[in-house]
Amino acid sequence: MPDFTFEMQISGRVAGVDEVGRGPLAGPVTAAAVVLRSGFIPEGLNDSKALTAKKREQLYPLILANADVSVAHASVDEIDRLNILRASHLAMVRAIAGLQSPADHALIDGNMIPRDLDIPATTLVKGDSRSLSIAAASIVAKICRDRVLVDLAQQHPGYGWETNMGYGSKSHMSALENLGVTPHHRRSFKPIHNILYQEKIVSD
Template identity: 70%
Template sequence: MTKPDFIFEQAAHRRGFVHVAGVDEVGRGPLAGPVVAAAVILDPAHIPDGLDDSKKLTAKRRDALYDELFAVAHVSIAGASVAEIDEHNILRASHIAMVRAIAGLARTADHALIDGNMIPRDLVLSSETLIKGDGRSLSIAAASIVAKVWRDRHMVTLSQQHPHYGWDKNAGYPTAQHKLGLEQFGVTEHHRRSFKPIHNILYQDKIVSD
């Protein structure tokens, strides 16, 4: 099984770029909560061992790498709210989050490696896309870990306010517990109204009330 490496970052360095940021987002699929992006500039001399696509790591390993990355790398986290997801669409909102994460870096990036196949339209610095980049680039893998850990923790916090949906375990994804919670307790302010399952519930409620 192939692991992410530093080849794309090194190639950018050879082209004259000094601060190369890996960028990834998490949270496109959930029915609730923000979409969250992270940007990470790794120090080539201090790259944590074991960086990989966040989905391939245990929660315990992600947590440890999250802390280590904040200690040895430049890290920025940003989100797009449920309101922004509903106003635009989830793809556009994820790109807004990515641009915000890059802008929030304490050290200004001069090149970005973007997970996926689209460069956010508001991104003005040099950039390139990498399909399945979190499994190919160490910087993008680092960003995937940071974004996932932060968002998972955020959903745990939200689950304390709304305990009926299982967000502490499903992070807002449409699991059986989440769907049951929606049936029994309805829609919260953290649900994405533009997503079909939520829209359908609200529309059905409107028909009943009308």
């Protein structure tokens, strides 16, 4: 279970940072930065992947009410232009910059520090299961990105984004074959690139 050990070892305001949405074929990549206050930490925080959707929804307003929270995205266009790793880092930097008060240090899930980050940072592999701040960020990022995909699903019905969240599920792949590629699909990702390439060959 995550705890507050890492945060307590660092002086100043520590932001836990996590992202969600590197793997999907559609939609933005989303990052959250969360600065928790000792003594005001909601009970039950854990890696978002270890929680039920109901539990995430219960914790989400508690995190917003008791922490400094910022959410940011990198768009599909930015993912295609920069690559998914750099776009993920861009979303992280934006999330940290969007905090109400500047953070003094970032605890980042993973093993890479975004190169454009202008504050000291520490990486934590599997940080969402080790740090309460990163766990909180993982919950916020997951809920916010899921809500974006649910909204997009209403604009583009048939792809199942309200349940698959843009991942390449069987129903999503079938819809791509039947309905085609939308502006919200990541053209640099191989399955989408291959479909567009085949369409170009046919049209030529």
